[in-house]
Each structure stands twice: as C-alpha cells, then as structure tokens.
Amino acid sequence: MGWNEGYRIMERQVVALYDLNVLSKDVLNAVMEPFKNTDIDSGGSEDLKAIDGLGVENIVCKVVKPQEYERILETTEACRDADGECKSCGGEGRDCLLFDLWSDIKKNEWRFW
Ligand SMILES: [Zn+2]
Numbered sequence: 882m883g884w885n886e887g888y889r890i891m892e893r894q895v896v897a898l899y900d901l902n903v904l905s906k907d908v909l910n911a912v913m914e915p916f917k918n919t920d921i922d923s924g925g926s927e928d929l930k931a932i933d934g935l936g937v938e939n940i941v942c943k944v945v946k947p948q949e950y951e952r953i954l955e956t957t958e959a960c961r962d963a964d965g966e967c968k969s970c971g972g973e974g975r976d977c978l979l980f981d982l983w984s985d986i987k988k989n990e991w992r993f994w
Pocket residue numbers: 960961962967968969970971972973974976977
C-alpha cells in the first residue's frame with residue numbers, strides 16, 4: 882500500500898490543468914515536484930477523465946512524449962503478452978504500450994517509488 886491520497890491529488894491537478902489547456906511539460910514538472918521520490922499509489926485514483934476523455938496516465942504520456950504517444954495510438958502492433966489472454970488490453974496492444982510508456986516516464990522523470 883502506497884500513498885493513495887498523493888495520487889488522488891496529483892490526478893486532480895493534472896486533469897484540471899489539462900482541461901484548462903495550460904499543461905506544458907514545464908507545468909507538469911512543477912505539479913509533480915511534491916510527489917518526487919514518493920510511493921504515490923494508483924489505488925487512490927478516482928478514474929478522472931478530462932473533457933476529451935483522457936485519463937491522467939494518457940495525459941502525462943501525451944504531454945511528456947507526444948511523438949511516442951501518437952505512434953502508440955497509430956500502432957497495430959499486438960500486445961507484448963501475445964501468447965496469452967492479456968487482461969489489460971484485450972490483446973490489442975495499445976493500452977499495454979501506453980502503460981509501459983507511463984511507467985517509464987514516472988520512473989525516469991519523477992522517480993515515483
Ligand atoms: Zn496487453
């Protein structure tokens with residue numbers, strides 16, 4: 882169990898700033914500052930969606946790595962779990978690729994847990 886409240890605060894801020902159309906990478910870095918090196922835990926997620934339907938993980942990928950994000954949206958690549966029944970993406974691949982990108986970003990940029 883990590884810091885659920887921390888994730889909840891982060892999610893609300895990121896989605897709100899994205900909806901205001903002011904979420905640059907610099908703004909995102911400032912928002913993430915208090916959460917660096919913490920164990921914020923997605924168990925605290927309220928599954929918020931922006932006006933355009935994106936959740937916080939997709940928003941972060943889109944803002945930090947826009948080209949990779951676009952490439953993943955266009956991919957027809959199968960899931961990395963191609964042999965099995967992937968419960969995350971249903972075998973379509975995109976959701977798992979996005980999750981991998983989100984995991985890389987949060988670890989490398991902000992060292993969440
Ligand atoms: Zn998958």
